[in-house]
Amino acid sequence: MSDRESGGSSRAKGAAHTQASFGAFVRKPAARKPAARPPAESSAPVAETEAALIRVESAEAWPEDAVEVGAIVDAYGLKGWVKVAAHADAGQGGDALLSAKRWWLMKGRERKSAAVLQSKPHSDSIVAHLDGSADRDAALALRGCRVHVRRSDFPALGADEYYWVDLLGLEVVNEAGVTLGQVVDMIDNGAHSVLRIEYSATAKDGRAVKGERLIPFVGVYVKTVDRAAKQIVVDWEADY
DSSP states (O other), X not given: OOOOTTOOXXXXXXXXXXXXXXXXXXXXXXXXXOOOOOOSSOOOOOOTTTOOXXXXXXXXXXXXXXXXXXXXXXXXTTTTEEXXXXXXXXXXXXXXXXXXXXXXXXXXXXXXXXXXXXXXEETTEEEEEETTOOSHHHHHTTTTOEEEEEGGGSOOOOTTEEOHHHHTTOEEEETTSOEEEEEEEEEEOXXXXXXXXEXXXXXXXXXXXXEEEEEEOSTTTEEEEETTTTEEEEOOOTTO
C-alpha cells in the first residue's frame, strides 16, 4: 500500500531508531459509532509551562514513542499557521495531531519540536499554529517537515479499537495454535482493514523465502487481540 497522505501505513527510519508511520485505527467488527470528531473551532492554547519556541532537538532527545502522523505541506494564511497532510483523517486517527500539545518535526537530518498553540481540521487537512512560527515566511520554512507525536499523546480508543501502529509486529496464530506469521503492514481496502502477514517459507530449490498472508481484520476471522502478549488469534487455516 502506498503512503498516501490520508492513510499511510509503511515504516520510516529515523537517524536514531526506527519509527512507524501512523495509520487509521481499525476496529474489531462490532457495530460502533465513529470516534467523535474534535470540534472544528481552534483548540485552547497550551499552558505556559508547555509552550516554548521551535527548538532544535538532538537524536538522543527524540521521544522513544514518536510516531509519524503527517507532513507539513504549506503555509496557511499570513499569521504563521501551517497546513498538514495527515496520514489519517480526523476521527479516524488523525485526531492525534489535534490532541498533542507538542509536535516533533523531522526534515532530512534536522530535528525540531514546537508547542502547538492552536490546531483544527480544515477541509481534508489539519491546520495549526506552532509557537515560534510568527508569520507566513516562518510557516513556509517548515514545509517538508514530517510531523511526529508521542504515542502516549494519541487519543484513547474504545474497546475493540486499535491503532494500526499497535498491530504491527504482533504474532498471528490460529485457534489450533499454529503460528501464521507476523503483522508487517496494514492495508485499507475501503471496506475494512487487512492484516498483511509475513512468514518464513522454503522455495522449491531449498532457498529460504518470505511468504505472505492477507487476513481481513473483521470479527469472523479475528478472535482476540492481546497487545500485552503481542499476539492476534484468528480463525484461519495455515493452508489458506
